[in-house]
Every structure is written in C-alpha cells, then in structure tokens.
Amino acid sequence: MNYPVWQLAFSGGGLLxxxxxxxxxxxxHFAIGGGLFLVLTEIKGYREGSQPILDYTRQHTKFFLLLTLVLGAITGVGIWFTIALIAPAATSILIHNFVFGWAIEWVFFLGEIVSILIYYQTFGRMERRSHLLIGWLYFIFAWLSLxxxxxxxGFMLTPGEWLATGNFWDGIFNPAFWPALFFRTFLCLMLAGLYxxxxxxxxxxxxFRLRMVRYCAAWLLAPFLLFLASAWWYVQALPEPQRAWIANFSPELAPFLTVFLWASVLLFLGGLIMVIRLPKTATRSLAVVLLLLGITYMGAFEYIREGSRRPFTLYGHIYANSILVKDLGAVQAKGILASAKWTGKEITAENRLVVGRQLFNIMCSPCHSVGGPMRDIKKMSAKYESVYAMEAEISGQGRLIRCMPPFAGNLQERHALAAYIIEGLHNRKEQTTPPPQLSAPPLAPLPFDPEQDGYVLIAWNSLGMHSISDADGTFSLMPPANDLFAQLIKRGPIPEVVTEGVALSFRVEQGFEKPAAQVGFWKDLPALFGRSLPDNIGLSGQGLSGVMQRKQGGRSFVAEKVPVVPYPAQGGYQPYPSFTIEARDKTTNTLLAATRMVAPVATEMGCKTCHGGGWRRGNTGISTAAAQDILTMHDRFHKTKLAAQVKAGKPVLCQSCHPDPILNGPGKAGLLNLSASIHGFHANFLGGRGAEACALCHPSSPQGATRFLRGIHHEAGLDCTTCHGALEDHALALLLAEKQAGKPGAQRLMQHLTPQGATPLAGIQPRTPWLQQPDCLTCHVNFGPPETDSAFNVWTTGADALYRNRHDDAGSIHCAGCHGSPHAEYPATNPYERERDNFAPRQYQSNPYPLGANRNCKLCHTVDMDTDLHHPNSLNMMRNTRE
Incomplete structure (x- = not known):
C-alpha cells in the first residue's frame, strides 16, 4: 500500500x-524432467547401441536448450519484473526473508546453465562417461533449484510456523514443502513425456518414430498414479480453510478445478492413444494438442494454488492489497488515505471520483481489471443500481466473500470507492426519484347505532404486512396468503363473545376478486407446492370471499391463507385492499353486524437494488432478472443448482429446503430456517445502517410505494430497530437459536457480526422467527406508559403470547381486535388514505383510537365501568391523541 504500483486497467495485475x-x-518443470529425460535417453541409446536414439537425443537437446535457456530465462525475469511493479510489498517480503534462499537457487540455476551448455556443445565429442556425468549434474542442479x-x-501458500517465529527454515520447510516437492517432481517427469x-x-x-513415441508415452503414464497420490497429499497438507475452499468447489476456483480434473483424464487417455500406431500427421497433431492441454493443465493447477491463497498474497500475513494482516485494524481506524503514501488525504464532493480511483488502484486493481478478461470489475458490478448498493457489496468483503480482503477504509472512503465504480466506470449518476404519489378512494365506515345495535363485530389481520415476491415462475418466498380474524361480541352489561349459531363471512373489495389475472402463482402452483387449485383459490381452499371458520378451541373466527394480491383489476398498485366482514344468524340469515378491515399485502421487495433487473411492474415486484440473479448467487455461494432447476421448468420454493414456521415448512435437516438464513446472510453486507437497512429490502421505506409502518408507534417516531433491533442484532438472535439447534451454518454467518445495541453477544437471547417476537409489555410494563426505549431482546415465550394471538386478562377479546393489526395499531395513518386502517374505531366510536379508549366502555358493556376488566390501566385516558 505504501509503494507506487503499476496500474494495468485492462489486463489487471493478476492476468499479466x-x-x-x-x-x-x-x-x-520441463527443464527439470527434460534433463532427466536427456540423460536416460542417452543411456538408452548407448545400452541398445542405437545411433538413431543418440541422434534423436542430440536434436532434442537443441530444442531443450533453446526453450529452457532462452524462453525460460526471459519469462523468469519477466515474473520478477511484473511482481515487483504490481505487488511490491509482497515481493519485498520474499526478498528480505529469503535472500539466502534466492542466492542458493541462483547458484543452482547458474549450474544448470553451465552444465546444459557443456552437455549440448560436447554431445558426441566428449568421452561417454564424462558426458553423462555432465547430464547428471544438469539434472541435479535443476532438481535442487526446484x-x-x-x-x-510453498511458503506463500502455507507459511506455517513462520507466521509466529519468522524463522528462515520454518518458512522453507513449511507444511506443504514435501508433498509439493513430490507433486512437482512427478509433474516434471510427465511434462518431459509431453515435450x-x-x-x-x-x-x-x-x-523408429513409433518406438520413441511409446517411450515418451511411458514418461507421461508411468508417474501418473504417483502424481495423483501426491496431489491428494498436497491438498491434505493445506490448512483447513484452504482445503475446504478447494474441496468444496469455491465459486472462483470451481471452473479451474473442473479443468484440472478433466485434463488429468484427457492427458492419460492421450498418452494411451499415442501408443497406438497412427499416421504421422495424426500423431503430430495429437502431440501438439497434448502439449497445449499440458499448458492448460498447468495453468489450472497454478490458478487453484494461487486462488487458494486469496485474499492473501502471503497467506495469513499480507493481503492482496499490500496491507499486512497485523496492520488492518490500524488502517481501518485511521483510514486508507491517511495510511497510504501515494494518495490524496481528503475527500470532497468535487474530488470523490478521483480519490475513488486511487482507492480502487490500491484496494482492487491487484486482482480486478477494468473492462478486461479477468475479474472485470465493470462486469461484476453492473447489476448494482446505486452507490448505496455498491457500498453494501464492499461492506461484505472479507466476510462471506472469502476470496476478498476486508475493506480497510472508513465510511467516506467506502462511499468514494463505490461512487467511482458506479458513477465513474458505469456513468450511472445518482438520481433523486420523487416518491410515488399514493392515494386510494376513501371508504366510509359502515353504520353503527350505539342505541339500537346489539352486536359489535371486530376484525384484524394477523400480520402488519404480508409480503410476496410475485416472481413465482422463478422462486416463491411467500405465497399469497393473508389470515383474516374476527370476533362477534353481543353487547350488554356483561358482553358475550358469540361463537355458536352465527356464520361469519368475508368478501374483498371490488377489483381484487381475481388475483390469478394479476400474478402467475396459480400457473406455477403445481411445481411449487405439488398441487393444483382453481384460479383465485388459496392454499387453504379459501377464495376472495367465503365463510370464516371458528378457530379450534378459541373464541374467534378465521379465514386462512386468503390469496389477496395488491393489484386491482383497474391497474396500479394498492397494498391495502379492504374486506367486508359480516355476521349473520345461522337460522334466520339475519345480519347481526358488519365491519371492514384491511388485509395488507405488498410486492415491494428491494432485491433489485443489489441483484439488478429493476422492478417487475411499476415500483413493485421482483423481476425475473433479479430473481434469476438471486438463484445464481445462491448457487455460487452454496453449491446448489437452483438456476438450472428453474431453467428446466421447476421454480424454487424456498421453504422446500429452509424450515419456516410461518408456512409450517419442515425444510431439510441441518439447514438454517429461512429467516435466520436471509437475515444472517444480508447482515454481513448491510450492517451499521439502522432502520435504513430494513427499508432496503422490506416495504417500509417512507419514500416507497407501500410504507407499511402505519401505527401509532411509527407516529411516535419509533422504527424497526426499536423492537427488532438493528439488522446485526436481529440476525444474531435468530442465528443463536439455530446454533443451539446444532446447525453449523449459523456460526459461519455469525462470525463477522458485532452487536450494535447495548446488549453484548453473550446477552442476546435466541429466538424462533414468527413464533417469538418482541413483547409489548417490555416497554408497556403493567400496560402503562413506555418505560424503556427498546423492546429488543425480550421475546414472547411462544405463538400464544404473540400480540396477534394474545387475549385480554379475561381470556375473551384478542388484543389486536381492540388495538389494531400489528404495525397498524390505532390510531393508524395509512399512506394511501389516512383512515383506511381505522375502520372499526371510526365505525363504532367516530374516532381513530383503540376500541373502548378514553373510557368508552359502553361500546360493548352498555354501562359505565369502574374496574380494569381487560387489562390494567384500561380505564386511563388515551395518551397518544392526534389532531
């Protein structure tokens, strides 16, 4: 980092x-194996008294001399030239720590040069024994050079004890020394056969040609099994992280490992074919093909070896960006610009792209090209639609992206680098898009006469927002499936919750009756859930209208998994469709009571921000391109074949692998549940952003098309993190539960996450998604005014204790029936039509406050009450009033 570097935009340093x-x-390697080939072939000629073999050996020596001394020497110097300019810090470490080793190697190389020149010049003119001795000396010098x-x-890949001792011999005789030496020796012999x-x-x-071709084939084939055995030994000598990186087909190395494995087979088969008597032209062509295949083979091996060092140039000691491991913390604290010698020191609005380019040169150019064939940063970053998204990707470096070092800069430097990539390279200017204008026709509350009407019907939705992906042809994260709840209360001095002799029905507002015309869920239903249903019928058998069922063992009625979607027939996007609920006498069909409720459903998931592809329609929906990229990334990180599965016509149901309590999906044993997996993964990229991180994915952004935070808590200035914690804390609570369940993936996602709130990791309480949520009474102790500013880390004990399922102290009325649905607690403010979520309180008491608030007990009791029957403090006046 403190050396000027050679900037190679198109090729990048790595390619050159x-x-x-x-x-x-x-x-x-041919210079080593070929040296032994020369000596043994000359001995073969003498032993068999064959002048043709001796003549062949002499001709081969000339070819050998020109190739190894001329091209080999030039490329050897070329390596030193390029690494000194592209990775000067690592080169300096190699020189200063192994100057004696390099000197020894150069002495051996000098011995090679002298001996091979003598060997060639004296071929046929020197006494046989002496000439062979020169040949043996060449091979010995060459092998000692190896x-x-x-x-x-090997030290660069497996420094071993050197990291602690700094000892020369610990570096030389590192853990991979002996297996690598045998591996390379057998490879040298095989290459001698190829040449x-x-x-x-x-x-x-x-x-004679067939005889010598078969002789060369023996050089290729004889050491082959030993070569493979030493390769296995080599891999076993690697530290566990590197071994796992190779063995599990890392995204970066998988193609090269595939090439290496297939090339092994092809080389062996090619050697066998060469033994067969073939026409000269065919044999010659095959020899060239095998030689080129050998270069590819060597290239794949070297790429795997080099790639397994990532993100280090010297494993465990110095990163590819020339920052020493021991200095990373200090650089992160101080900043890259303040630590580097060859950059500007300040970032301004005017120079941020220039500084971003300097940061790119230091942090990225050692591996990435710009528009080139190898790890092209333009290609790899093309899907990120904004600087914000690019910053998220940079944040994940060194965490789940194993092959990249952690980003060493501060927030300003991260932004400058992201801006350079997005605005400088892609010319994608940050645009300020005005928030969409949201509106819906007002719906008047249904009539209620407190003097004449004998019943009160209350209704609520179980979730604050049901989000669906609307990308079912690719994958389904959630199906259309809202749960509608209702209770019928017979008014009187002692009200009665009515469950017998009545029928409760529901119907959606006009325009939402045919969701199958708007989304592809029903077309893909057989592939996703293994069943077929008529259009507009949900997974429970319910449509958009029908009869509600009494909840087993309970005092409420429910319509489960109603397949409502946010697309009305007249077009546009409306995430708050209403339902009319009616209660009738079963015998006479007399209407006893009716009310309205909202069933919130959104398709505004922000996946496109980082996965590209734009929205599916308008400002909502996961597009096919974004959905396909999600599966491609899943395949890349987790070695799945989901993209191929979709291409074969079978879309992916996420819960088919990942357990999910909300759908009662068991998933596959050992895999993280869906919530822990998604939040745990993305917390590694979106940390440190507060509620902004939540809004990036969930439809909660105050500038979005849904804005689902509509309740009184939102009006009071609370956000997602107040109850659920920052994304890191939220993810850690989920992952800790999975870790306790013995799922190894949890620790992998947790290892780089740091709690953001006041609670340390040891104090975070594990929880199960959907079944354990923040408890209202954490803040509202004894149902009083808030006593803390966070409900995070105190979870309900199970599903029965959830706000959406909890009853009052009398065990009769659901909390949500009087206080409103989650995230839409009365008084709620709906972004589409101010009072849309307040149907019940406006209908029954002509205000938006919780039912019975401000001592309006006569709504149900018909008499004034002087005891807190439902819960403590229920007779207090409403605190959070609004104009």
Whole structure:
C-alpha cells in the first residue's frame, strides 16, 4: 500500500502475472524432467547401441536448450519484473526473508546453465562417461533449484510456523514443502513425456518414430498414479480453510478445478492413444494438442494454488492489497488515505471520483481489471443500481466473500470507492426519484347505532404486512396468503363473545376478486407446492370471499391463507385492499353486524437494488432478472443448482429446503430456517445502517410505494430497530437459536457480526422467527406508559403470547381486535388514505383510537365501568391523541 504500483486497467495485475508465470512454470518443470529425460535417453541409446536414439537425443537437446535457456530465462525475469511493479510489498517480503534462499537457487540455476551448455556443445565429442556425468549434474542442479524454489513458493501458500517465529527454515520447510516437492517432481517427469512427443513425432522413419513415441508415452503414464497420490497429499497438507475452499468447489476456483480434473483424464487417455500406431500427421497433431492441454493443465493447477491463497498474497500475513494482516485494524481506524503514501488525504464532493480511483488502484486493481478478461470489475458490478448498493457489496468483503480482503477504509472512503465504480466506470449518476404519489378512494365506515345495535363485530389481520415476491415462475418466498380474524361480541352489561349459531363471512373489495389475472402463482402452483387449485383459490381452499371458520378451541373466527394480491383489476398498485366482514344468524340469515378491515399485502421487495433487473411492474415486484440473479448467487455461494432447476421448468420454493414456521415448512435437516438464513446472510453486507437497512429490502421505506409502518408507534417516531433491533442484532438472535439447534451454518454467518445495541453477544437471547417476537409489555410494563426505549431482546415465550394471538386478562377479546393489526395499531395513518386502517374505531366510536379508549366502555358493556376488566390501566385516558 505504501509503494507506487503499476496500474494495468485492462489486463489487471493478476492476468499479466498469470500469463508469464504459467508459461515460465511450464517451461521450468520441463527443464527439470527434460534433463532427466536427456540423460536416460542417452543411456538408452548407448545400452541398445542405437545411433538413431543418440541422434534423436542430440536434436532434442537443441530444442531443450533453446526453450529452457532462452524462453525460460526471459519469462523468469519477466515474473520478477511484473511482481515487483504490481505487488511490491509482497515481493519485498520474499526478498528480505529469503535472500539466502534466492542466492542458493541462483547458484543452482547458474549450474544448470553451465552444465546444459557443456552437455549440448560436447554431445558426441566428449568421452561417454564424462558426458553423462555432465547430464547428471544438469539434472541435479535443476532438481535442487526446484527444491529451493519449492520451499519459497510453498511458503506463500502455507507459511506455517513462520507466521509466529519468522524463522528462515520454518518458512522453507513449511507444511506443504514435501508433498509439493513430490507433486512437482512427478509433474516434471510427465511434462518431459509431453515435450518428447513434440520431437519424437517429427522422426521420419515410421518404426523408429513409433518406438520413441511409446517411450515418451511411458514418461507421461508411468508417474501418473504417483502424481495423483501426491496431489491428494498436497491438498491434505493445506490448512483447513484452504482445503475446504478447494474441496468444496469455491465459486472462483470451481471452473479451474473442473479443468484440472478433466485434463488429468484427457492427458492419460492421450498418452494411451499415442501408443497406438497412427499416421504421422495424426500423431503430430495429437502431440501438439497434448502439449497445449499440458499448458492448460498447468495453468489450472497454478490458478487453484494461487486462488487458494486469496485474499492473501502471503497467506495469513499480507493481503492482496499490500496491507499486512497485523496492520488492518490500524488502517481501518485511521483510514486508507491517511495510511497510504501515494494518495490524496481528503475527500470532497468535487474530488470523490478521483480519490475513488486511487482507492480502487490500491484496494482492487491487484486482482480486478477494468473492462478486461479477468475479474472485470465493470462486469461484476453492473447489476448494482446505486452507490448505496455498491457500498453494501464492499461492506461484505472479507466476510462471506472469502476470496476478498476486508475493506480497510472508513465510511467516506467506502462511499468514494463505490461512487467511482458506479458513477465513474458505469456513468450511472445518482438520481433523486420523487416518491410515488399514493392515494386510494376513501371508504366510509359502515353504520353503527350505539342505541339500537346489539352486536359489535371486530376484525384484524394477523400480520402488519404480508409480503410476496410475485416472481413465482422463478422462486416463491411467500405465497399469497393473508389470515383474516374476527370476533362477534353481543353487547350488554356483561358482553358475550358469540361463537355458536352465527356464520361469519368475508368478501374483498371490488377489483381484487381475481388475483390469478394479476400474478402467475396459480400457473406455477403445481411445481411449487405439488398441487393444483382453481384460479383465485388459496392454499387453504379459501377464495376472495367465503365463510370464516371458528378457530379450534378459541373464541374467534378465521379465514386462512386468503390469496389477496395488491393489484386491482383497474391497474396500479394498492397494498391495502379492504374486506367486508359480516355476521349473520345461522337460522334466520339475519345480519347481526358488519365491519371492514384491511388485509395488507405488498410486492415491494428491494432485491433489485443489489441483484439488478429493476422492478417487475411499476415500483413493485421482483423481476425475473433479479430473481434469476438471486438463484445464481445462491448457487455460487452454496453449491446448489437452483438456476438450472428453474431453467428446466421447476421454480424454487424456498421453504422446500429452509424450515419456516410461518408456512409450517419442515425444510431439510441441518439447514438454517429461512429467516435466520436471509437475515444472517444480508447482515454481513448491510450492517451499521439502522432502520435504513430494513427499508432496503422490506416495504417500509417512507419514500416507497407501500410504507407499511402505519401505527401509532411509527407516529411516535419509533422504527424497526426499536423492537427488532438493528439488522446485526436481529440476525444474531435468530442465528443463536439455530446454533443451539446444532446447525453449523449459523456460526459461519455469525462470525463477522458485532452487536450494535447495548446488549453484548453473550446477552442476546435466541429466538424462533414468527413464533417469538418482541413483547409489548417490555416497554408497556403493567400496560402503562413506555418505560424503556427498546423492546429488543425480550421475546414472547411462544405463538400464544404473540400480540396477534394474545387475549385480554379475561381470556375473551384478542388484543389486536381492540388495538389494531400489528404495525397498524390505532390510531393508524395509512399512506394511501389516512383512515383506511381505522375502520372499526371510526365505525363504532367516530374516532381513530383503540376500541373502548378514553373510557368508552359502553361500546360493548352498555354501562359505565369502574374496574380494569381487560387489562390494567384500561380505564386511563388515551395518551397518544392526534389532531
């Protein structure tokens, strides 16, 4: 970080190093195996008294000399030149710690040069024994050069004890030294056979050509099994994180590991084919193909080896961006600009793109190109629609993105880097889009005469907002399925909750009766849930109108999984469709009472912010492109094949793998539940953002098309984090429960999350999603005024204690029946039509306050009350009044 670096925008530093290094390594390994090939082939010629073999060996020596000394030496110097300019800090570490090792290796290399020149120049002119001795000396020097350089190369991957001791010998004889030495030695022998094919197939005499081709095939085939065994040994010598990274087919390495495995098979088969008598042209062509395949083979191996070091240049010691591991904390605290010598020190509105480019050069250019063929940052960042989204991606570096180092900068530097990528490279200017104008026709409350009417009918929705993805052709996160609840109360001095002899029905407001015409859920239902249903009929068998069922063992009625969607027939988006609930006498069909309620349902999920693709329609819905990217990323991180499954015509139901209490989905054993998985994953990218992080995904943004926070708590200035905690805390509570259940994925998602509130990790209480939520009485102790500013970390004991299911102290009336649905507590303010959520209180008491508030007990009791029957403090005056 404190050296000026060579800026290679198109190729990136990695590609240039890779091209030179792979070619050099391919040649240098041949230089070792080829040296032994020369000596043993010369001995073979003498032993068999074959002048053609000796002549062939001499010709092969010329080819060998030109290739290894000329091209090998040039590429060797090229490696030093490129790494010194592209990764100067790491190069300095190698030089200063292993100068003695390099000196030894250069002595051996000098021995190689001298001996091979003598060997070639004296071929046929020096006494046989002496000439062979020179050949043996060449091979020994070459192999000793490998011995020395293998220690240094292995050190970069597995430094072992050197990290603690800094000892030269601990670095050289690192954990991978011996398996790597055997692996490379056997590889050298195989490459000698591949290069031998190239010269032996040029022999004109057919019988002799076949004889030498088969001889070269033996060099390729004989060490093959030992080579594979040493490769396995090599992998086992790696530290567990690197071994897992390779063995589990990391996203970065998977294609190269596939190439390596297939090339192994093809090389072996190619060697067998070369043994067969083939026409000269075919043999020659196959030899060239095998040689090129060998280069590909070597390239795949080197990429895997180099890739398994990520995000380090020297594993565990220095990151690819030249920041030492031990200095990372200090740099993060101080900032990159303040720590680096070759950058500006201040970020302003005018220079932020220039500074962003400087930050890119330091942090990103060692691995990423700009518009080039290797890890092109423009291609990889194209889907991010805003600087904010790019900042989220940068935040996740070094966490779940294993191959990248943690971002070392402060918030200003993160923003400047993100701005450079989005605005500087993509020319995508930040646009201020005016919030959509929300409106809905007002619905007058149904009539109620407190002097004449004998019944009060109350109704509520079980959720503050039911969110569906509207991308069922790709995946389903939630189906259309709102639960409607109602209670019928017979008014009197001692009111009675009526459950017998009555029928409660429901019907949606006009325009929402045919959701199948608006969404593709019913078309994809058989593939998602394994069943077929008529259009507009939900998973419970309920449609958009029908009869409510008495809740088993309870005092309320319910219509479960009503398939309402936020798209009216007349067009547009309306996330607050209303339902009319009626109660009739079963015998006479006389209407006893009627009321209205809202069934909130939204498709405004913000996945497109980071996954691209835009909205499906207007400002809502997950587009097909965004949904496909989500599955592609899932495949990338978790080695699934969901994208291929969708391509084959079977959309993905998330709960088919991930357990989910809200759908009673058991999922697959050992996998995180859906809430813990989603929140735990994204908390690694969206941390430190408060309620803003919630609004990025959920339809709660005050500038969005839904704005589902509508209750009195929102009016009082509370937000998501007040009850659920910051995203990190929310995720940790979910993940801790999964960790206690023995699910290993929980720790992986937790390891980089730090609690944001006052509660330390050890104090966060685990919870089950949907069944354990913040308890109202945490703030409203004994139903009084709030005594704390956060309800986080005190969870309900189970589903029965949830606000949406809880009863009053008398065990008769649901809390939500009088106080309103979750997130729409009376008095609620609906963004589409101010009083839309307050149907019941406006109908029964001509104000938006909770039923019975301000001592309006006569609504149900018909007499004044002087005792807190339903809960303590219920006779107090309403505190949160509004104009």
């Amino acid at each position: 190093i890779a091209l030179i290094a792979v070619l050099h390594v391919y040649i240098s 011995f020395a350089i293998n220690g240094i190369i 031998g094919f190239l010269t032996s197939t040029a022999i004109k005499e057919e019988a």
